[in-house]
Amino acid sequence: MLWSLAAAAHSELLIKKSRFLGCVEPVPDRAAAVARVAALRAEHPGAAHVCWALMAGGQSAAHDDGEPGGTAGRPMLEVLRHHELDGVLATVVRYFGGVKLGAGGLARAYADTVAQALLRAEKVAVQRRVHLACALPYALEGLVRREFEAVGGTLVRVRHGDEVMLAYQLFEPAAKTVRERLAELGRGRIHWLPGD
Structure with a gap:
């Protein structure tokens, strides 16, 4: 550490x-x-x-x-x-x-x-900040935003197209937690983008 x-x-x-x-x-x-x-x-x-x-x-x-x-x-x-x-x-x-x-x-x-x-x-x-980006259906946008906000994530970018693309910055320990939680809640419908 x-x-x-x-x-x-x-x-x-x-x-x-x-x-x-x-x-x-x-x-x-x-x-x-x-x-x-x-x-x-x-x-x-x-x-x-x-x-x-x-x-x-x-x-x-x-x-x-x-x-x-x-x-x-x-x-x-x-x-x-x-x-x-x-x-x-x-x-x-x-x-x-x-x-x-x-x-x-x-x-x-x-x-x-x-x-x-x-x-x-x-x-x-020292708490390092990491960048996480994901693509998801519109129906999950509110859920994903709440999960990131709950761990202190800062919204960096949002793009609406066929799916919603969200990019957040957050402290490294919280990144693992939010990924695991969203994997469970999203049931395979949340896709992590390269560079996260």
Whole structure:
């Protein structure tokens, strides 16, 4: 099961005089993540680095922002993956304290900062929306509409021709329920269309 976050959560670590300010927060996509990172850079002009990692479906990313390759963004991304998160941006603002941490130390510092923020975060289950479309006789239109509405379905399209074609969006767990219920109530007269 995938998880997202209800709201942003923060952490702060001090490691060998370097200050690491972490944040994990829900974001819808990469564009929102990039905008948030730009805002953080503006808020922290004296920071040495603003590193980030994003888990958002096919838009995942990891950025080291000048830290040695693979020592910041990648460890942060692995923490998000380990927690099975999606639609989540992790950022760490680093104020350099004058003591080098080495590659292993940096990777631990960035991963720990994100992990500490996640300890304060409230996870929420990601509910994916799916698309269901069916064709049916006019006599069943009211019944089918009521069944979809009962599970929170949103009507996307309706077409009236020889039969009625209805297309709905709904949360994935409800899709199985409504299909089973309509198979029983429709007695073979409701036909699911490709792409559902």
